[in-house]
Amino acid sequence: MEKTSINLLCVIILYAIAVSLSGCYAAQSKKLLFVFGDSLFDPGNNQYLNNSGKVASTSWPYGMDMNNKSTGRFSDGLIVPDYIAQFANLSVDPPYLQPGADLTNGANFASAGGGVLDVNNGVLNLKQQLAYFKNVANLISKKVGEQEATKILSSSVYLFSFGGNDYFRFDSNYPNATQSERVAYMRLVVANLTNGFKEIYNMGGRKFAIQSVGPLGCLPVIKAVHPDTNGSCVKNFLTHANLNNKALSNQLSKMAKELSGFKYSIMDYFFNLLYRINYPTKYGFKEGKIACCGSGLYNGLNCGGGSYKLCSNPSEYLFFDGGHTSQKANRQIAELIWSGVPNVTGPYNVKQLFELS
Template sequence: MNTSNFPCFFSIFFTVFFIARSSRIADVHSSPKHVALFVFGDSFFDSGNNNFLNTTRGYRANFMPYGETFFKYPTGRFSNGRLVPDFIADYANLPLIPSYLDPRTKRYNYGVNFASGGGGVLVETHRGFVIDLGTQLRYFKKVERSIRKKLGRCRARRLLSNSVYLFGIGGNDYIAPFEGSPVLKKYTKTEYVNMVIGNATKMLEEIYKKGGRKFVVAAVAPIGCTPNTRVKTGRQYGRCWDEPSALARLHNQLLPIALQKLANKLKGFKYTVADTYTVLQNRIDNPSKYGNPPNNILHLS
C-alpha cells in the first residue's frame, strides 16, 4: 500500500474529532478531557499485531519493502509508511497507538490497536491465521478491565466515553466466499452481507456497554482492485475482480442503515462513516490527479 497520498485519504476522517475538540496530550490522571483512540480492523489498520502471531508470511508485513519510507524498517504495517490510525493520532496530538500484542505495550492511556491483517468480522474468515473481530473485542475487554483497575470505575468510564473507536474491517469477509468458502451457497448475497454487518454492530454495542460513545466506521474499500486480490486471482494483468467489490458496495449501502438503527436504540451513541470506497476508487480511476504514475497496477481496471 503506497501511502504518499494518505493525508488526502485521511481527510475523510476529520469528522472523527470528536478527538480534535477534546484531545491534547495530557496526563490521564489530571485531564478530564483526556482522549484515547482504540483501533479495530484488518491490514488497512494493523500496526504490527500479526508480527506476534504464529502465522504465515502472507499474513505478515515484517519484511522489506514494508516500512521503507517513514519508519525506514518494517514495523508490521501493511504499508511503506504510516497508516490511517497513525495520521489520526498525529492530528490529535496523540502518540502512535501501539499494537496490543506487542510485549512492549504496557500502558493503554492513549489507546491501543487490535487490528490484524487478513482479519474479518466473521470468525471463519482466515481462521487460525489472524485475529478476528470477536477476538479483538475480547482483547479490548481485557484492556477495559486493566484501565478500570488502574483508574477506578469513574475515571475509567470518563476516559472510555471520551475516547474514539475506529473500525476498518469487512473486506476479507467479502473475499473469503471466492477463496473456496461455500458460504454463498447457503446464503443470498444480501443475507451474507447482513450477517457480516449484524456481527459488527453487535461488537459496537458491546463496546457501548463498556462506556464507548464515539465510533468511526470505515466503509469497505474496492477490494477487488487491490494489488493483492488482482495477483491472487490470476486474472488478466491489472484487471479488477468485481465480485468481491460488488459485495463491498452492498455492504456500504446497508452499513449506514444499521448504524442509524443502533444510534436510535442507544442513547448517546455517535458515529460517522468514512467513505473509503469512493476515496480509493477515485485514486484508482484518476491516478495522475493524486500524483501516482499512470502505469501503476492499482489503476488498471
C-alpha cells in the same frame, strides 16, 4: 490594607482560572483512540502471534520510508490510524500484543487477515479483538478507578476497518454464489459487526468511526489472480463491498436513533479509493492500478517474497503492495476520515467526534 485585599482576590481568581483550565486540559487528555480491524490498520500485532510464521510486513521493503524500519505495517511507512492519532495530538497506539506496551493511553488491536466472522484462521478476528479491548478497559479501571474509566471510555473514539477479508474469503470460495446467497452472507457480516459496536457501547463507548469496505475487485492482488478480466475490476468483489457499505450505513443510522448518546462517523472508502485508482494524477500519484512492490500482473503478488519488483519512489504510487495503499495515500485517507465533508465522511467526521463532550 485595601490594596492588599484586592491583590489577594486577584491571586485567588487567577488560581481558580488556572485550576479550571487545568481541569479542561485533563478532560481533553482522556480522550483516547482505540483501533480495531484488519491489515489496513494493523501496526504489527501479527508478528507476536505464537502460531504465526515470518510476517512479510516485518521485513524490507515494508517500512522503507520509516528509516527502513519494518514494524509490521503493510505499507512503506505510516498507516491511517497513525495519522489519526497525530491529528488528535495523541501518541500512536501500540500493537496490543507488543510486549511491555502501555495500553492505558490507547491501543491498536487490528490484525492482518482479521475478519468480522470468527473463523479459525490463526489471527485476531473481531471477537478476539473485543476480548482484548475488555482487558484494556479493566487495566484503565485499575489505574484510574471505575468512575474515571467510564468517563474515558465514553469520551474516546473507536476506529474500525473490517469486512474486506470476510468478502475476500466468500467470493474466492464461492465465485458462483447467487445474489441471494451474497446478500445473506453480507447481512451476517454486518449483524456481527454492529453487535461488536453494541458490546463496546454497553461498556461505555459512544463514539464510533468506520472506514467502509473499499472497492475490493479493483485491488491489484484481486486483478492479478483473475487475469480473465483483462484489467477490469472483478465484479463479484465490488458487488459485495457495495452491499456491505449500504447496509452498514443504514444500521448505524438506526443505532444512532435507538441508542442514547451513540455517535458515528463513516468514511466512504469505496468511492474515494476508486477515484484515486481511476484518476491518480488528480490526487498527486503517477500510478493508480499497479503496485509499487510485487510480482506478476499489476505487481499484485508477493511483495518482499521471492523475485519481486520495487519502485524507486512509493509516493508516486497509490498502492504500495497488491492490497495495501502507500504511506502518501494513507495520509490522504486519514485526512478524509479526520476532517472530510459530510458527503465523504458523516454524519460526523473524527475531528468532530473528538470535540464532542
